[in-house]
Amino acid sequence: MGREALAEAMIPVIGRLYRENNVVTSIHGRSLINKSTMNILKLTELFAPDLMAHRLNAFERHYTWIDPHELSYFRARISQAPRDSEHGIEIVRTHCITP
Incomplete structure (x- = not known):
């Protein structure tokens, strides 16, 4: 599975963790809540x-x-x-x- 597909697959998991458990997932201190696939990839490219x-x-x-x-x-x-x-x-x- 490529990087873009992995980032895309993360989006529902991130949303569910936030909705059901109030878990804020982040990369380098930046929240991934309501981020697009491209936003997630940009954060990882830092x-x-x-x-x-x-x-x-x-x-x-x-x-x-x-x-x-x-x-x-x-x-x-x-x-x-x-x-x-x-x-x-x-x-x-x-x-x-x-x-």
Whole structure:
């Protein structure tokens, strides 16, 4: 199942969790309640590794006054974010089953 199909499948689960249990599902602190498939994908892309690497390069090029060591968190996210995403998708596939 592709990313768009997974995001689309999440929408009814997110709505039901909110309606029935008052659970607010979020990505990076942003609520997914009443979000479209494309909104969900945009939120997930905030931490896409290629985008993160591009932004990190721009920071290093344009903000030379920033100590490179201070960007280490973001550098680590380039390899960690895909693992985090895969883990999150596995949780959804395992536990968010619509009857």
